[in-house]
Amino acid sequence: MTLLSTSGAVDETVTATTHVGAQDLPARPSARDTLNQSLAMAWRATKKMRRNPEQFFDVTIQPLLFTAMFAYIFGGAISGSVADYLPIIIPGILAQTALTACMATGIQLREDMDKGVFDRFKSLPIARIAPLAGPAIADLLRYGTAATLTILTGIAMGYRPGGGVLGVLGGWLLTVVAGWSLAWIFTWLGTVARSAQAVQGISMMIMFPLTFLSNAFVPADTLPGWLKAFVNVNPVSHVVTAVRDLLNDGQVTAQVGWALLGCVVTVAVFLPLSVRSYSRKM
Amino acid sequence: MNQNSSPTTELAVSAHGLVKTFGDLRAVDGVDLEVRRGEVFGVLGPNGAGKTTMLQMLATLLPMDGGRAEIFGVDVKQHPHVVRQLVGVTGQYASVDENLTARENLYLFGRLLGVDKAAARSTAEDLLGRFGLQDAGDKQISQFSGGMRRRLDLAASLIAQPPLIFLDEPTTGLDPRTRGQMWETIRDLVAQGCTVLLTTQYLDEADQLADRIAVIDRGHKVAEGTSDQLKSQVGTSTLQLRLLDPAQTGQAVDVVRRVVGDEPVLTPEAGGINVPLPDANRAADVLIGLREQELLITSATVQKPTLDEVFMALTGHGAGEDDDTDHHDSDLEAVR
Numbered sequence: 202m203t204l205l206s207t208s209g210a211v212d213e214t215v216t217a218t219t220h221v222g223a224q225d226l227p228a229r230p231s232a233r234d235t236l237n238q239s240l241a242m243a244w245r246a247t248k249k250m251r252r253n254p255e256q257f258f259d260v261t262i263q264p265l266l267f268t269a270m271f272a273y274i275f276g277g278a279i280s281g282s283v284a285d286y287l288p289i290i291i292p293g294i295l296a297q298t299a300l301t302a303c304m305a306t307g308i309q310l311r312e313d314m315d316k317g318v319f320d321r322f323k324s325l326p327i328a329r330i331a332p333l334a335g336p337a338i339a340d341l342l343r344y345g346t347a348a349t350l351t352i353l354t355g356i357a358m359g360y361r362p363g364g365g366v367l368g369v370l371g372g373w374l375l376t377v378v379a380g381w382s383l384a385w386i387f388t389w390l391g392t393v394a395r396s397a398q399a400v401q402g403i404s405m406m407i408m409f410p411l412t413f414l415s416n417a418f419v420p421a422d423t424l425p426g427w428l429k430a431f432v433n434v435n436p437v438s439h440v441v442t443a444v445r446d447l448l449n450d451g452q453v454t455a456q457v458g459w460a461l462l463g464c465v466v467t468v469a470v471f472l473p474l475s476v477r478s479y480s481r482k483m
Numbered sequence: 484m485n486q487n488s489s490p491t492t493e494l495a496v497s498a499h500g501l502v503k504t505f506g507d508l509r510a511v512d513g514v515d516l517e518v519r520r521g522e523v524f525g526v527l528g529p530n531g532a533g534k535t536t537m538l539q540m541l542a543t544l545l546p547m548d549g550g551r552a553e554i555f556g557v558d559v560k561q562h563p564h565v566v567r568q569l570v571g572v573t574g575q576y577a578s579v580d581e582n583l584t585a586r587e588n589l590y591l592f593g594r595l596l597g598v599d600k601a602a603a604r605s606t607a608e609d610l611l612g613r614f615g616l617q618d619a620g621d622k623q624i625s626q627f628s629g630g631m632r633r634r635l636d637l638a639a640s641l642i643a644q645p646p647l648i649f650l651d652e653p654t655t656g657l658d659p660r661t662r663g664q665m666w667e668t669i670r671d672l673v674a675q676g677c678t679v680l681l682t683t684q685y686l687d688e689a690d691q692l693a694d695r696i697a698v699i700d701r702g703h704k705v706a707e708g709t710s711d712q713l714k715s716q717v718g719t720s721t722l723q724l725r726l727l728d729p730a731q732t733g734q735a736v737d738v739v740r741r742v743v744g745d746e747p748v749l750t751p752e753a754g755g756i757n758v759p760l761p762d763a764n765r766a767a768d769v770l771i772g773l774r775e776q777e778l779l780i781t782s783a784t785v786q787k788p789t790l791d792e793v794f795m796a797l798t799g800h801g802a803g804e805d806d807d808t809d810h811h812d813s814d815l816e817a818v819r
């Protein structure tokens with residue numbers, strides 16, 4: 202595999218190209234190749250994270266800040282006290298940070314795609330999904346960080362999750378899975394939008410109604426009827442309720458099932474769409 | 484050509500009627516291209532001629548709007564994944580990862596190409612060494628000079644040892660020394676059995692490197708052949724004379740006028756005369772004429788036209804111009 206300019210290497214190259222013949226080359230990458238290529242892309246993404254630590258701002262500072270801020274501002278008004286509000290707000294913040302974190306996935310992918318190295322990725326005989334799946338895999342680190350910090354901040358502020366260790370683990374895991382699944386929506390946006398700014402703008406428009414018009418920060422029964430109707434069908438509400446069930450009660454309820462089903466459907470729709478639009482564009 | 488005699492075609496690239504449009508602009512407008520195995524084929528054209536667009540279509544990076552192309556007999560549209568295994572692409576703008584070091588870049592591309600970890604690492608080392616980058620292996624690409632980037636880019640294209648390499652303007656923007664190094668590298672590749680398709684705006688580069696050259700202008704191929712064939716299309720050679728005694732220049736000019744029937748051009752240095760020849764064999768007649776008049780010379784050379792002159796003759800404008808300035812040939816000459 203070396204390219205030394207010795208005569209041995211020369212002979213090898215020449216025979217390789219004359220004997221193998223183009224007809225014998227695989228017409229598409231195998232599943233194994235696809236996995237390895239995606240992992241190589243994930244390796245690249247983690248290197249990139251290490252050199253640009255500001256990529257972690259949204260999953261470190263934001264959960265700390267939002268948890269404290271929301272708890273102290275709304276705690277008294279909504280639940281009578283900060284301590285009583287924590288079981289409501291912590292799952293809410295978990296869902297919100299997961300959403301913002303996966304929004305960043307789309308924006309960063311778009312930025313990345315405008316760089317020269319993507320020209321090379323496109324020209325290499327690799328699975329078209331690898332450049333998209335790589336960052337998605339690496340971003341599990343970001344969702345994990347966000348979920349961990351949010352829960353730890355809550356605990357530091359006096360939150361005692363009723364679900365115990367298993368409940369907390371389940372809630373953490375569901376948050377990460379939901380973040381990873383929803384990220385495919387933003388990945389798809391990244392492949393269709395004209396610029397990173399456009400992705401950011403569109404993502405904000407999706408993100409704000411979805412998080413604030415949900416039961417993430419306030420219980421749905423306090424809302425007027427029409428708003429309540431929307432809040433109840435909002436998929437974020439289902440995720441929040443499911444995380445609450447896990448964290449606070451340690452119960453795998455039907456809501457958990459619905460949330461997971463939502464995740465599966467999202468991935469099943471947006472992953473193929475993303476790959477298609479990425480390979481078309483190029 | 485024996486295109487249909489066997490499946491393993493002798494042609495590395497065979498493209499017919501390639502078209503790419505961007506809105507109203509026909510960036511590539513019906514280009515045919517045939518590159519034989521083992522040759523260096525140069526696509527020569529000014530900025531905006533459509534070179535990059537053409538290369539990108541052949542490399543599966545841009546869908547074609549018309550025509551068809553085969554790489555080693557494999558259809559580009561039907562089997563893009565196979566074509567990508569056969570072609571190493573070095574783009575006009577360095578396509579390496581700014582966030583990684585040189586070593587990490589080569590390692591990444593190796594891994595993507597299915598090389599195992601240890602081999603990817605050693606291939607990266609070999610290539611760094613071969614391209615004179617071993618000391619810069621752990622540097623961020625953002626600290627690289629233009630020439631270093633280009634070399635890393637080319638190194639990255641060689642990891643899979645593709646039999647065909649596309650080089651899009653490999654030396655544009657490089658200083659003369661780095662340019663010379665790049666030329667050496669390209670010649671090395673060819674010596675190892677690679678077929679190279681390169682684009683360039685530099686006439687001397689095509690002349691130096693390419694076995695055959697296609698001249699393209701505004702999406703059209705305007706000429707094709709070896710450097711010599713292109714030069715002979717322009718039809719004239721030049722006899723460059725140096726007189727022993729510059730004072731005899733007037734007499735010598737009279738002789739030339741009588742023999743060739745054309746006006747010679749005096750060079751800036753005294754005693755130098757350039758005689759345009761419709762046929763290189765007429766040089767002898769001129770020399771005999773001078774001898775008969777006992778006019779002594781110190782040197783006489785017959786020079787073929789430069790590719791620059793070829794380009795001017797084929798396209799009606801020089802190679803350095805772009806589309807907006809083609810009506811202002813004289814202005815441009817002044818600028819140059």
Ligand SMILES: Nc1ncnc2c1ncn2[C@@H]1O[C@H](COP(=O)(O)OP(=O)(O)O)[C@@H](O)[C@H]1O
Nearest residue numbers: 505508510528529530531532533534535536537
């Ligand atoms: N993506 C694009 N959209 C619109 N026009 C383009 C695009 N790419 C290239 N062009 C135009 O097509 C023409 C050929 O471009 P290009 O292939 O880059 O030329 P060259 O590489 O010979 O300099 C130019 O006029 C250029 O402006």
Ligand SMILES: [Mg+2]
Nearest residue numbers: 534535575652
């Ligand atoms: Mg170009």
